Amino acid sequence: MDSESTKENPATPTPASPGSEKRADKYQRILEAAVEVIAENGFFNARVSDIAQRAGVADGTIYLYFKSKDQILMAAISNAFGAFLDLARSEVKSITEPREQLRRLALLHLTSLGSNRNLAIVFQTELRQSARFLAQFSQHQLKQYFDLIREVVRAGQNTGVFRHDLSDKIVANCFFGSLDEMVTSWLLSERDYSLPGAADAVVDVILGGVEVRRHS
Amino acid sequence: MDSESTKENPATPTPASPGSEKRADKYQRILEAAVEVIAENGFFNARVSDIAQRAGVADGTIYLYFKSKDQILMAAISNAFGAFLDLARSEVKSITEPREQLRRLALLHLTSLGSNRNLAIVFQTELRQSARFLAQFSQHQLKQYFDLIREVVRAGQNTGVFRHDLSDKIVANCFFGSLDEMVTSWLLSERDYSLPGAADAVVDVILGGVEVRRHS
Amino acid sequence: MDSESTKENPATPTPASPGSEKRADKYQRILEAAVEVIAENGFFNARVSDIAQRAGVADGTIYLYFKSKDQILMAAISNAFGAFLDLARSEVKSITEPREQLRRLALLHLTSLGSNRNLAIVFQTELRQSARFLAQFSQHQLKQYFDLIREVVRAGQNTGVFRHDLSDKIVANCFFGSLDEMVTSWLLSERDYSLPGAADAVVDVILGGVEVRRHS
Amino acid sequence: MDSESTKENPATPTPASPGSEKRADKYQRILEAAVEVIAENGFFNARVSDIAQRAGVADGTIYLYFKSKDQILMAAISNAFGAFLDLARSEVKSITEPREQLRRLALLHLTSLGSNRNLAIVFQTELRQSARFLAQFSQHQLKQYFDLIREVVRAGQNTGVFRHDLSDKIVANCFFGSLDEMVTSWLLSERDYSLPGAADAVVDVILGGVEVRRHS
DNA sequence: AATGAATGAGTCTTCATTCAT
């Protein structure tokens, strides 16, 4: 995690030299192994040799696909989040009602992370391990997710279903922060309940508020 | 969560032998140095010798006060958060109106972290660096903060000002998650705006919801 | 010691199976690439894959022609020095006057290394990198060069043009050492002067000595 | 031996922080151990852990005294050569006759390296391992030795005992190269003869030349 | 014969921790 080593573009969803299907397969195996090992030990305590072993390759092979240990985490997160972002965009496009759009996003968010505990751990804990990492990722991909949410919010405001007196940025922060905290809370609990099942409740709070609505 | 606010709180582990004031002073200096160094470099890249230097003590002296590097981080967080928790409890006690109580908590949350950037970094990123740390902290201290929030929520429900159809746990998650995300977002931004100034807006979303209220 | 001069000489180890001209060609290309890469990076920092790339062959192909990285350096030096030795013997044979023979050897020595900087670097620095290499080379090939010089010296002594009170071994050492140092010195300088141009001056010192000759 | 790692000043004859006599002692022990291990294995094949073991310290201790493996070699050579250079200057100052001065320098040169085989190996082989090393060392210390020789030569020319038609630079190269080659040759031989014993013979060649002096 | 992806042994360096002073 030298400052030097984080300069490069973290998003390399494809192997350096495309090569055969075998190559792409090995790339994926390493990525998946990395997520597992990192989830179990944390990034700094994860040994490259453990990732190699889990992926079923030799230590040196890792470096045919990734420049450094840092790059593995970057790639794993970029890879997974890129897929999530595509899904999120599809969901939003498939419907037009802003409230329903937020509901779908919440469900996708909780489903995606609720179905892959290791990935959830990496997202909720490792991603934030350093301000540097977070800042980089934030600027590249997380920002796009926030922008998507903010667009939905602004659309809702324009349609007249959402309040105009709220900053779309703050609403997006509340929406994302609430979901994020649900995931963290779920991870730290016994996880004996369904995370996606909480989507409606969260959206209910964000949309409807906590206060009792008086029919004044 | 200023350094001033840490004078006395039950969650702060005291030095092995209470000893003189000098001892307590050195203990504090190490803790403050740790927060600075960790905020600057991240926990894993922070060297114990750097913390010692910043605190103005020898490397070995650190180990007269703390068992390990891990323990320093734990103690620093416990120490600061304990002080915060004391303040939070005072605020809640000082008034009775649940909506105002939430408002005060939000303001305290954002003020505490907004006034000490290093501490904010440690909370938002380093604390979460590993599931291990987070789990420990979560069970011991964060839970008490959540419980405080949940009590306020339930009180509001009992008073009839908050909706009964919401889980206090989920509301607490949304409340905390929203504030938490505001802090993270602020850290990653240029920080050219006042974090406490956003407290009302966040509470407004959580209390009033995003949807336009009809039948007014 | 130009690449031209290496066509045929007995000291060049030939490929395992003589095979086609293509094979011999590839062998030569690897050798030349090795000298270039080693001159640029030093033997230990020269990677076999770099040599392969420079030679336009695959990494593995190197090992069809050479047993190990060490062997490449040995072969490259043997190859080049063998060619030089052939030339040196021809020069000596072509004339009979000992002083002129030494003069021709000096000129050949400085011309050969002065016209191929990479080879000069390999000779002056890489060959001596380890006592192991130097000892091997010294016993096999350099000794023949020294023997040639010593023969000339002894011939001169027998003819009466050279002093009898000097050990031919020490004279050979001085002759070779002087030339050798001229090359090293030239390599480390800006190389803005002609190395062969210094041949006469060196021979002048060795033959005539530094002292002013009285009784003239 | 990265290009980066050779930028720093190679001459650090004293420990980073002076400290006690013990510290200086350990510094010397490491330096001596380094010369031994490097002489036996060559610089690239010498392991830092071997140097540590030979010096009777832990691996990590090496790095309290030297920045890198490279720096150890640099320091060892600088250290030894610096001492030699001081002696050489003393010798030259102690007398005034140029021929005698050269004779003393030759004797010192061969005695110094002839009495410490390991140091001789490091000088004759490791020092030249890379043009980079050689260039650096050459510019800083070896140049001073050459300058000393050249001054003696010029003094001799001014006094009228040495020929005026010779470049002092070339004479110095011949003088040094001859001695240097004597050492190399001695190292590669069985070393069953005395190296200093050859000093007079070498000086005899350089001063008197190989040609028979005719009383024309 | 040629390839080049894969291997895995090898090592420099860091730094948390200890302990003699």
Place this chain on the structure above:
DNA sequence: GATGAATGAAGACTCATTCAT
């Protein structure tokens, strides 16, 4: 109690060599 020199375990990364294709 305080020091800081010393320790030594640990691990990311390189690259000569192999071998299935």
